[in-house]
Amino acid sequence: MSGFIMLKHIKHLNLQYFIKNLPQLSHIMFMEPSYSLQIYHKYSYEYKNGNSNCDDRTHKNLQNYKFKCNSNQKNKEEFNYPSISEETLLALAEYFESFEEHCDSNYDVTYSDGVLTINLPQKQGIYVINKQAPNRQIWLSSPISGPKRYDLVNGIKWVYASDGVSMHELLNKEIPTFISSKKKDIDFTILPFGGKS
The missing domain is CATH 1.20.58 (Methane Monooxygenase Hydroxylase; Chain G, domain 1)
Known part of the structure; x- marks a missing residue:
């Protein structure tokens, strides 16, 4: 091991x-x-x-x-979970919204009450990213890799304990699969608490 x-x-x-x-x-x-x-x-x-x-x-x-x-x-x-989790999800929501011009009409991004929902282009699936206040975590459900639970590590990024991969790194790997090739500069790690801030 x-x-x-x-x-x-x-x-x-x-x-x-x-x-x-x-x-x-x-x-x-x-x-x-x-x-x-x-x-x-x-x-x-x-x-x-x-x-x-x-x-x-x-x-x-x-x-x-x-x-x-x-x-x-x-x-x-x-650590200030309410503030950090809110900043994380708002930044993700805005970033996902920036992809709209590269996607068809089925693509939709909504954020409400601590739940971020992304309906992928061509009805390829749905991502759900939400706060989990009791555990001070952010949970993500992916149509590719399934459910994951993220903890804030060293105050800079949200990491899944079972594999050591951050949430933003996972999104970097999976999201380009669904977004038009015209959008080539996708990098979630530049967002707040994505690992580079």
Whole structure:
């Protein structure tokens, strides 16, 4: 297992593997800090009870991991979700509207009450992007890749925890499939919280 490690796999890893891959695990700590802390406590308990062969240096790394988890939990709780999610969706709505001249009459963009709906040209499907306030996330439903849930990472972009790909990167990949070849300069990542701002 390498690259982006999904949370559902981590709880099955032994302590040595867990410590070795801490740099990779840091990618998911912001998105699921409370669960990350549960993982820390599991392995810290094994260390304290002599159920592993890790040394003091390894235990120190565990302590650093806990600090990062606590810090990321605080950051996730403190960022201004209502303002940032609204700015994100409004910018997306305006950008999608700019494609109208390159599409047929079936293309339609609406944004209301935190829900952005994009009816694609030639009735090729519908994208729905909406706020999910209880989880402080943005959810997206794609006719190509299906449903995804995005968390704000480092205050700059919305990322899907399962693959590490941002929402705007996904749109960069999928939307040109539906838009006329006349519109060649599509780049969602330049928008607010798209990763480049």
